[in-house]
Amino acid sequence: MVHVDARRFEERMRGRVVRASSPQGRFDDGAAALDGRTLTRTEAYGKNLFLRFSVPRGASGPRAKPWLLVHLGLIGGWRWYDAAARQTDGRRLRGADGSNRRVLLQAGRGEHAVSVDLRGAITCRLVDDGEADLVLSRLGADPLRADADPDSAYATIQRSQSALGTLLLRQDVVAGAGLIWRCEAPFLAGVAPQRLGRDVSAQEWSALWGHLAGIMAAAVDRGGAEVTTLRADRPPGTRRVRREDAFYLFRRGGERCRVCGTRIRSEPMGGRTVWWCPTCQPG
């Protein structure tokens, strides 16, 4: 969850001088350009993480680029270490030298040290303000951001002949929603994912947006460790739900709907599976 990562960077590294290295050798130039600069700002937009670093006076080239832009893709992830945990965890690395680390960022020394590895990301690059704006301009409304504009997303949806389930995955419509949310939010709103965008009413969109924002925010509040929509009202810190109990629909094809008992159906939509309950989501 990118917003969880942003929060961690905000808490643990913002305002600190960062040492950057590229153990994997695939981000050598970027790491060299970042090394010694201060993390000044962290922003998450949809699935993109923007980390802003100070720009040294008179810098040019990559050292003049203020943003590190990261997209984790399907399998990428950040791994955090404090001063104590860092050594022990190192043994679990596939390469003894940490060869699967795209970039290693460290701040502080001794007991105040904090480190983080990036692995498997599909995007990890330095960008200037113009490039950052370009990326932002192609993103739709992010339900996790207070400055999001759900009306702009609805304007696109209302004009579209695509299925709602397809539209919800389009990052230029709703930024940050993935396969889980495009199933669970329509279920909670009682709208079938097959409904065409232009047939979704303003009231239905309002409900959908509210559910998206609610279940995604609940997942962030749980630190992303327990992505769940079911029982999203449970206070943080309570016992982790079993994976098979975590969702209303996601990956539960053929099982019974928790609300009405109807068999959950699934089908490919936009190249990926969508699940729905034909009773709770008629049409």
Next chain:
DNA sequence: AGCTCATGGCGAG
């Protein structure tokens, strides 16, 4: 040790 799949997205066809 080897296989498969995973909350994504891209480019080729």
Next chain:
DNA sequence: TCGCCCTGAGCTG
């Protein structure tokens, strides 16, 4: 629409 990329976990033997 499909194949492919990135890495790790959870199986299988």
